[in-house]
Amino acid sequence: MRHLEHVDVLIVGSGPAGSAAALAALQQRPDARVVILDRAPLGRDKVCGDGIAPQAIAGLATLGVDAVVPSELVPAVRLSIAGGGGTAAVTADPGAVVPRTVFDERLARAAIGAGAEFVQERVTSLVQDGDGVEVDGRWRAGVVIGADGAHSRVRRLTGTPGNRGRSLAIAVRGYAPTPTARPHELLIRLDARRGGGLSYAWAFPLYDGTTNVGYGLSSDASGGGRDALTRRLRELLPEYDLTGVQLTGHPLPLSTWTPRAAIGRVLLVGDAASLINPLTGEGIYSAIVSGALAGAAAAVEAATASTRYRRALARRYGRQHRQLRLLMPLTGVPAVLDAVVRAGADEPALFNRLLDVGLGEGVFRLRDAAALLARIDPLRSALRP
Numbered sequence: 308m309r310h311l312e313h314v315d316v317l318i319v320g321s322g323p324a325g326s327a328a329a330l331a332a333l334q335q336r337p338d339a340r341v342v343i344l345d346r347a348p349l350g351r352d353k354v355c356g357d358g359i360a361p362q363a364i365a366g367l368a369t370l371g372v373d374a375v376v377p378s379e380l381v382p383a384v385r386l387s388i389a390g391g392g393g394t395a396a397v398t399a400d401p402g403a404v405v406p407r408t409v410f411d412e413r414l415a416r417a418a419i420g421a422g423a424e425f426v427q428e429r430v431t432s433l434v435q436d437g438d439g440v441e442v443d444g445r446w447r448a449g450v451v452i453g454a455d456g457a458h459s460r461v462r463r464l465t466g467t468p469g470n471r472g473r474s475l476a477i478a479v480r481g482y483a484p485t486p487t488a489r490p491h492e493l494l495i496r497l498d499a500r501r502g503g504g505l506s507y508a509w510a511f512p513l514y515d516g517t518t519n520v521g522y523g524l525s526s527d528a529s530g531g532g533r534d535a536l537t538r539r540l541r542e543l544l545p546e547y548d549l550t551g552v553q554l555t556g557h558p559l560p561l562s563t564w565t566p567r568a569a570i571g572r573v574l575l576v577g578d579a580a581s582l583i584n585p586l587t588g589e590g591i592y593s594a595i596v597s598g599a600l601a602g603a604a605a606a607v608e609a610a611t612a613s614t615r616y617r618r619a620l621a622r623r624y625g626r627q628h629r630q631l632r633l634l635m636p637l638t639g640v641p642a643v644l645d646a647v648v649r650a651g652a653d654e655p656a657l658f659n660r661l662l663d664v665g666l667g668e669g670v671f672r673l674r675d676a677a678a679l680l681a682r683i684d685p686l687r688s689a690l691r692p
Contacts, residue, residue, distance in 0.1 A: 314340045316605045317448035321345040321415045324577030325454030327598030329418035330370040335606035346429035353407040354557030357519045362667035363592040375413040376403040383492040396651025433464040449609030459579035465570040474564035478523030481552040485518045508543035561585040569613035574601040587665035646682035
């Protein structure tokens with residue numbers, strides 16, 4: 308007879324979502340057996356802007372691991388629009404920039420330190436029944452948490468499709484030398500593409516003399532694929548020397564369409580659940596939040612974890628997701644983006660709210676919409692076909 312290892316919570320993926328799930332499960336039940344599987348060793352790279360928003364740092368604090376970003380704070384975020392005559396909005400609320408090879412390993416090791424087990428293993432099979440989930444013919448778990456990213460094998464093994472069309476963005480990322488005169492701040496340069504949804508270039512400086520640079524947009528508006536993205540990146544960030552810089556691409560499943568977050572005793576979190584914010588491409592905060600919600604639900608009671616996780620996720624993100632699905636068509640209108648930047652420059656409190664919507668789980672209020680509409684002059688120019 309086959310020997311199955313019985314665990315309480317089996318997590319597939321050791322990124323921020325998986326590590327947060329493990330930490331939350333062990334907070335809830337310190338005696339639980341929590342195992343993390345990943346096909347790659349600790350310290351693997353992930354194509355990302357490497358930005359850790361203040362909201363994400365606060366989320367880590369609730370798990371007791373905010374020290375994973377001890378010294379890499381960046382004091383400001385600058386939002387501008389391509390061709391906007393230098394108009395920009397700046398906030399002084401610091402985030403951090405930590406390469407994912409470093410950040411993910413720190414967080415995974417924090418989970419291991421809290422009691423989770425790490426096993427390097429590629430998941431090939433998943434079978435559910437009324438009492439649990441069998442994985443690879445080796446593991447038997449009360450709950451499985453799929454934290455294995457945009458190409459989630461766990462999601463595919465449940466027969467659940469992934470994102471496509473405008474609910475899927477693509478991005479390229481590389482590391483360029485930081486220009487001598489460049490302020491130490493996060494730079495986001497919006498690139499309005501009518502009918503193509505939001506697109507932008509970013510430049511996030513590290514403390515080693517390099518800057519994480521990249522460009523992303525909706526996959527159905529990418530035109531010539533990676534070559535077209537690379538050309539536009541060079542156009543939008545001319546101050547950065549990209550000679551010899553290796554650019555790597557990656558898909559971003561946006562929350563404008565999300566799969567079922569729970570399929571029986573399988574819970575999807577982070578990118579596997581398509582929780583990337585469509586306004587900014589930010590996914591680390593939602594990975595931490597969804598992972599923590601799933602881990603806590605799984606540790607309390609396996610039989611009801613699915614229901615409790617779905618409800619908790621809806622409470623945290625339901626309103627924001629509904630709102631952003633309605634607003635996404637406006638992100639391709641240049642006059643709207645210009646109004647956002649000018650409003651942020653005029654009203655720091657409004658800019659901070661915009662950032663909370665784009666980087667956290669905030670929502671727009673009627674007064675926010677009114678403040679933005681007042682800056683579209685004339686309004687009909689933004690809405691003209």
